[in-house]
Amino acid sequence: MNLTSGEDLLALDRTHIWHPYASTDPTAPLYPVASAQGCELELYDGRRLIDGMSSWWCVIHGYNRPELNEALTRQTHQMAHVMFGGLTHEPAVTLAKKLVDLTPQGLEKVFFADSGSVSVEVAIKMALQYQMSQGKAEKSRILSLRKGYHGDTLGAMSLCDPVTGMHHLFQAILPQQLFADAPACGVRDPWDPACLDSLKELLHNHHQTIAALIVEPIVQGAGGMRFYHPQYLRESRALCDQFDVLLIADEIATGFGRTGRMFACEHAGITPDILCLGKALTGGYMTLAATLCTNKVADGICSGEAGVLMHGPTFMANPLACAVANASLDLLCSSPWQERVARIEQQLINELSPLEKYQAVKEVRAFGAIGVVELHEPVNMKVVVPRLVEQGVWLRPFGRLLYTMPPFVISSDQLSQITAAMADICQFLSQ
Numbered sequence: 001m002n003l004t005s006g007e008d009l010l011a012l013d014r015t016h017i018w019h020p021y022a023s024t025d026p027t028a029p030l031y032p033v034a035s036a037q038g039c040e041l042e043l044y045d046g047r048r049l050i051d052g053m054s055s056w057w058c059v060i061h062g063y064n065r066p067e068l069n070e071a072l073t074r075q076t077h078q079m080a081h082v083m084f085g086g087l088t089h090e091p092a093v094t095l096a097k098k099l100v101d102l103t104p105q106g107l108e109k110v111f112f113a114d115s116g117s118v119s120v121e122v123a124i125k126m127a128l129q130y131q132m133s134q135g136k137a138e139k140s141r142i143l144s145l146r147k148g149y150h151g152d153t154l155g156a157m158s159l160c161d162p163v164t165g166m167h168h169l170f171q172a173i174l175p176q177q178l179f180a181d182a183p184a185c186g187v188r189d190p191w192d193p194a195c196l197d198s199l200k201e202l203l204h205n206h207h208q209t210i211a212a213l214i215v216e217p218i219v220q221g222a223g224g225m226r227f228y229h230p231q232y233l234r235e236s237r238a239l240c241d242q243f244d245v246l247l248i249a250d251e252i253a254t255g256f257g258r259t260g261r262m263f264a265c266e267h268a269g270i271t272p273d274i275l276c277l278g279k280a281l282t283g284g285y286m287t288l289a290a291t292l293c294t295n296k297v298a299d300g301i302c303s304g305e306a307g308v309l310m311h312g313p314t315f316m317a318n319p320l321a322c323a324v325a326n327a328s329l330d331l332l333c334s335s336p337w338q339e340r341v342a343r344i345e346q347q348l349i350n351e352l353s354p355l356e357k358y359q360a361v362k363e364v365r366a367f368g369a370i371g372v373v374e375l376h377e378p379v380n381m382k383v384v385v386p387r388l389v390e391q392g393v394w395l396r397p398f399g400r401l402l403y404t405m406p407p408f409v410i411s412s413d414q415l416s417q418i419t420a421a422m423a424d425i426c427q428f429l430s431q
């Protein structure tokens, strides 16, 4: 079998492959990518698309970076993989130290997981095992926020927004968690203490059965692309301390500079008890995630009944993934990423704000290297995606949200092409 043409690829794909959140509908738009370079994807027919998605938040340095290619090749010649039970290796140790140094003060222990969702599962286990170790086994539920997103495995899914997370489909098997109202106070609004009411009330009434609160700091991503006030996070930290509830920060989407700070928790100056990282950790090269925790949490777990943290994936701390993560963090820390993200934010504000004049548009917002156009109606993907592709732009809207989170290295011309294509869609949908 020789799959040299895009048509051959598509035909076989249609026959055998599931795509994310997709049916096997053969009429859904699907594009075969032959290669990618910088901020561009190259399709089989030679068309080039500017990637406004960073392949779902991951590819912060752009595609095909010599530094990352080199790190991966070098590690391949040492060892591609070795089990992590009873063995260790330099790429993992180096990476753990880098993560402890980079993340907010107080997070000292690192658990490497295969994907963001798995790192959330591990965070849930950490929280429950910690509470058990403190003689509080009845603290067995997690408090989450509406409009949140924490992943697709069952435990993580139980923490996603109950409506958009389609909890009714899996009701029979999902753990029943508690949900506070989504933070209503925007990141640049004057602080409104009333937006904490729902969280306060739930903690007040149910803290005896709550092990942890999980939040996406400042940016609620896939659950609605909303940006909320740092004071909400600061007050959440204080409430968790008051009610003896652990705080889990899910920075899988926000980590590594996306919001203009290395981690979004820094906007509020807080340290969570448990931190989940993923997505941009390897610069988009390999799947890798990490769950960090404080010594307090780790010591509790290890003094508890089990005496160990009960998780251990086969590919835990895969050396190739750790090596490329190390190279990606070096690349990030030696680059002017703050200026780049600030420039992207300013350009997104300048070029997307005028779109509020279109009748189809409900609201435009931008924060860090994230630009969002919220529409009144859900987007028809079969019409909108091909129209974006015709303009040489890759975006994947969902629901009523047309948004971009480009690689940090995008040029202002490339970003203008993305915002122009977004403007075209808004105009087209307003006709």
Ligand SMILES: *Cc1c(COP(=O)(O)O)cnc(C)c1O
Binding pocket: 115, 116, 117, 118, 120, 149, 150, 151, 152, 216, 221, 222, 250, 251, 252, 253, 278, 279
């Ligand atoms: C993407 C994401 C996850 C899930 O990560 P996967 O690697 O897709 O399993 C969890 N939480 C947040 C905030 C995310 O954006």
